Amino acid sequence: MPYITVGIAQHQPESVAWRYAFLVPACAFVVIAILIMTLTQARPLRAPPPAARAAVSASLCLCMRALVRLHL
Numbered sequence: 001m002p003y004i005t006v007g008i009a010q011h012q013p014e015s016v017a018w019r020y021a022f023l024v025p026a027c028a029f030v031v032i033a034i035l036i037m038t039l040t041q042a043r044p045l046r047a048p049p050p051a052a053r054a055a056v057s058a059s060l061c062l063c064m065r066a067l068v069r070l071h072l
Contacts, residue, residue: 005018
């Protein structure tokens with residue numbers, strides 16, 4: 001941002017240049033976000049295979065049992 005401020009200060013008063021120095025990155029952020037949202041494609045997540053779902057549910061059950069034992 002100091003480089004942006006120095007560049008803008010060559011054409012605007014210093015009291016205005018620091019305000020523009022904050023505005024330039026903010027506008028760039030918004031433009032990039034809009035480009036990402038319009039030019040990219042959202043892909044749906046594939047469901048995990050049944051074996052993976054069973055492993056996750058088993059590990060969650062073990063975690064829940066351990067938490068119950070700790071609190072009782």
